[in-house]
Amino acid sequence: MGLHRVVEPAGVLPQAAWRLDPRPEIAPNEVRIRVERLNLDAASFRQLWEKHDGDGDAVRAEVLEIVATRGKMQNPVTGSGGMLIGTVEEAGRRSPLGFKPGERVATLVSLTLTPLVITDGLSGWDGRSEQVPCDGWAILFARSIAAVLPEDLDPQLSLAVLDVCGAPALTGRVVSRYVAERAARGGAPVTVAVVGGAGKSGSLSLAAARRAGAGRTVGVVPVAAERDALVAAGLADAVVVADARDPVALSTAVTSALGMPADVTVVCVDVPGCEHGAVLATADGGTVVFFSMATSFAAAALGAEGLAADVTMLVGNGYVPGHAELALGLLRDEPGVRGLFEARLAAD
Amino acid sequence: MGLHRVVEPAGVLPQAAWRLDPRPEIAPNEVRIRVERLNLDAASFRQLWEKHDGDGDAVRAEVLEIVATRGKMQNPVTGSGGMLIGTVEEAGRRSPLGFKPGERVATLVSLTLTPLVITDGLSGWDGRSEQVPCDGWAILFARSIAAVLPEDLDPQLSLAVLDVCGAPALTGRVVSRYVAERAARGGAPVTVAVVGGAGKSGSLSLAAARRAGAGRTVGVVPVAAERDALVAAGLADAVVVADARDPVALSTAVTSALGMPADVTVVCVDVPGCEHGAVLATADGGTVVFFSMATSFAAAALGAEGLAADVTMLVGNGYVPGHAELALGLLRDEPGVRGLFEARLAAD
Numbered sequence: 040m041g042l043h044r045v046v047e048p049a050g051v052l053p054q055a056a057w058r059l060d061p062r063p064e065i066a067p068n069e070v071r072i073r074v075e076r077l078n079l080d081a082a083s084f085r086q087l088w089e090k091h092d093g094d095g096d097a098v099r100a101e102v103l104e105i106v107a108t109r110g111k112m113q114n115p116v117t118g119s120g121g122m123l124i125g126t127v128e129e130a131g132r133r134s135p136l137g138f139k140p141g142e143r144v145a146t147l148v149s150l151t152l153t154p155l156v157i158t159d160g161l162s163g164w165d166g167r168s169e170q171v172p173c174d175g176w177a178i179l180f181a182r183s184i185a186a187v188l189p190e191d192l193d194p195q196l197s198l199a200v201l202d203v204c205g206a207p208a209l210t211g212r213v214v215s216r217y218v219a220e221r222a223a224r225g226g227a228p229v230t231v232a233v234v235g236g237a238g239k240s241g242s243l244s245l246a247a248a249r250r251a252g253a254g255r256t257v258g259v260v261p262v263a264a265e266r267d268a269l270v271a272a273g274l275a276d277a278v279v280v281a282d283a284r285d286p287v288a289l290s291t292a293v294t295s296a297l298g299m300p301a302d303v304t305v306v307c308v309d310v311p312g313c314e315h316g317a318v319l320a321t322a323d324g325g326t327v328v329f330f331s332m333a334t335s336f337a338a339a340a341l342g343a344e345g346l347a348a349d350v351t352m353l354v355g356n357g358y359v360p361g362h363a364e365l366a367l368g369l370l371r372d373e374p375g376v377r378g379l380f381e382a383r384l385a386a387d
Numbered sequence: 388m389g390l391h392r393v394v395e396p397a398g399v400l401p402q403a404a405w406r407l408d409p410r411p412e413i414a415p416n417e418v419r420i421r422v423e424r425l426n427l428d429a430a431s432f433r434q435l436w437e438k439h440d441g442d443g444d445a446v447r448a449e450v451l452e453i454v455a456t457r458g459k460m461q462n463p464v465t466g467s468g469g470m471l472i473g474t475v476e477e478a479g480r481r482s483p484l485g486f487k488p489g490e491r492v493a494t495l496v497s498l499t500l501t502p503l504v505i506t507d508g509l510s511g512w513d514g515r516s517e518q519v520p521c522d523g524w525a526i527l528f529a530r531s532i533a534a535v536l537p538e539d540l541d542p543q544l545s546l547a548v549l550d551v552c553g554a555p556a557l558t559g560r561v562v563s564r565y566v567a568e569r570a571a572r573g574g575a576p577v578t579v580a581v582v583g584g585a586g587k588s589g590s591l592s593l594a595a596a597r598r599a600g601a602g603r604t605v606g607v608v609p610v611a612a613e614r615d616a617l618v619a620a621g622l623a624d625a626v627v628v629a630d631a632r633d634p635v636a637l638s639t640a641v642t643s644a645l646g647m648p649a650d651v652t653v654v655c656v657d658v659p660g661c662e663h664g665a666v667l668a669t670a671d672g673g674t675v676v677f678f679s680m681a682t683s684f685a686a687a688a689l690g691a692e693g694l695a696a697d698v699t700m701l702v703g704n705g706y707v708p709g710h711a712e713l714a715l716g717l718l719r720d721e722p723g724v725r726g727l728f729e730a731r732l733a734a735d
Binding site for chain 2: 040042050051052053054055117118119120147148149151152182183184205284285286287312315329332334335336337338339340341342343344345346347348349350351352353354355356357358359360
């Protein structure tokens with residue numbers, strides 16, 4: 040678990056630590072990665088971008104400062120990190136991860152718990168994108184999750200998919216359960232709403248919901264351009280434009296598109312204040328899955344109570360067994376998903 | 388939903404609003420309550436108490452200031468509120484709540500969305516307890532949940548139970564599902580850990596878990612005095628002392644007491660930093676239910692991912708149909724629960 044890398048405060052796990060020890064010497068169960076690229080969490084990059092009014096140099100300086108101070112890339116405001124790709128430099132003899140030196144890998148655990156040193160001053164990054172070219176090293180622990188990058192896919196494409204692969208896996212699992220229960224009781228088709236349906240985790244979640252047997256799906260997007268892109272991708276039965284922060288607008292849009300509130304609502308947008316709308320958009324007995332790191336626990340808990348809404352609310356766990364394979368499979372099989380990802384990468 | 392009571396910002400639901408309009412004139416679907424007592428949320432009171440170094444006068448002044456400024460009692464730091472008891476003063480002709488003037492009721496929705504005016508300057512409160520004697524009025528909306536106070540129980544006792552009645556209801560529901568699945572597959576008994584087992588929501592959750600068919604339960608408490616009280620109450624098969632903020636200590640204590648990690652872990656302590664320990668204490672395929680308003684969404688999500696823990700994490704929804712009746716029934720039927728509640732009220 041990497042407890043020996045925690046510098047302060049003592050006794051917490053690496054993710055909760057203020058500062059980690061990123062020294063390059065590895066323990067027998069650790070792996071050292073030569074880093075080539077960081078992929079900052081969207082909420083984290085957005086906060087830095089807004090704080091510095093879009094000044095890329097200032098964003099870069101703050102990322103360098105955070106990593107130098109904390110020994111990891113964890114945004115102090117959002118609490119979130121991101122992930123990285125690189126090459127295995129040295130693998131301890133007792134590491135259970137099975138990596139060999141020279142393999143190109145992506146980490147699937149958050150940067151918030153990954154010891155990291157940056158050695159190039161981020162000279163190849165303009166501070167204007169979540170994708171950060173980078174030289175330096177990072178340490179993986181025994182229980183860290185990482186994947187060898189597939190050879191048939193562009194590494195940046197793989198990285199973008201792996202970054203959010205927990206979302207389609209958990210969405211698929213939740214929708215499958217409703218489909219099975221509904222089939223046993225002979226009820227109506229299962230309905231699914233994905234808020235932020237044109238984004239990375241959103242488009243994968245729509246594809247996963249359909250594959251899991253959802254009868255009708257709706258993607259909610261904030262602007263017309265995203266609506267057009269998601270309609271063209273063909274991943275949802277309906278696409279609607281609504282401000283997810285407006286509870287009445289969001290719930291009305293979802294309910295109109297599905298003909299009823301959603302059995303499962305998946306929140307994939309990285310803006311605060313979507314909790315109440317998601318709850319209102321969901322049927323009694325339904326489930327809301329929150330994947331956005333901008334989610335407020337108190338707003339969700341008190342909002343559902345205040346609305347007397349009998350909904351199950353899940354904290355989106357980024358880890359589900361088999362999540363990387365599932366997400367990469369969706370990318371390969373669904374041209375609509377692949378198109379959205381490639382357009383997004385091209386725009387970055 | 389009370390949208391017409393929202394003053395700022397416009398368009399949000401009352402719980403998310405900065406300020407509500409608490410004017411006494413009611414709409415046809417509203418109810419006005421003459422308030423006699425507020426019960427502040429534990430996390431909120433604790434924050435105020437610590438901020439003011441235990442100065443009761445300063446705590447009282449800040450509560451008055453919050454209510455005067457916001458038109459509701461919502462702690463700006465914790466985001467949480469509490470509940471109230473009072474007497475129905477006027478019920479709109481289209482209110483679906485079914486109350487008559489003169490009935491003594493407790494609100495089961497949070498104070499964070501309840502328009503409130505205090506008229507006595509809280510002169511009967513010393514600022515040193517969560518229980519706040521109070522004169523003033525409050526407004527209930529059409530979908531607000533409130534219960535007529537049972538005549539066979541002390542009102543303060545009922546209030547204390549109703550304040551946390553979502554926890555035993557959701558715990559019972561989750562444990563029942565594991566028990567049913569385990570019975571169908573012929574597996575081992577279901578194990579349950581309740582962190583903060585000697586508290587209000589914790590003791591009710593332990594009783595609910597046992598009633599739902601849990602095979603073995605453990606209550607985790609922070610100090611020896613609570614251990615002795617919970618052992619005497621007889622609500623758990625094992626009681627252990629551990630610091631819930633120390634992930635290794637918590638998971639070791641739970642795993643030792645149960646002989647394995649818990650199938651269901653319920654977090655009922657109002658201190659930050661318990662997320663990782665709860666995840667570590669839970670078996671793969673298990674569920675963590677977070678009832679503490681001190682829970683960090685990001686810490687839970689990233690913690691589980693970082694530990695590669697395949698656990699389902701639930702945001703504790705304070706509303707489950709039938710929750711008030713279930714909790715009051717547990718209080719009546721379980722002398723151990725009643726004893727803990729009465730001792731806690733006596734100590735307040």
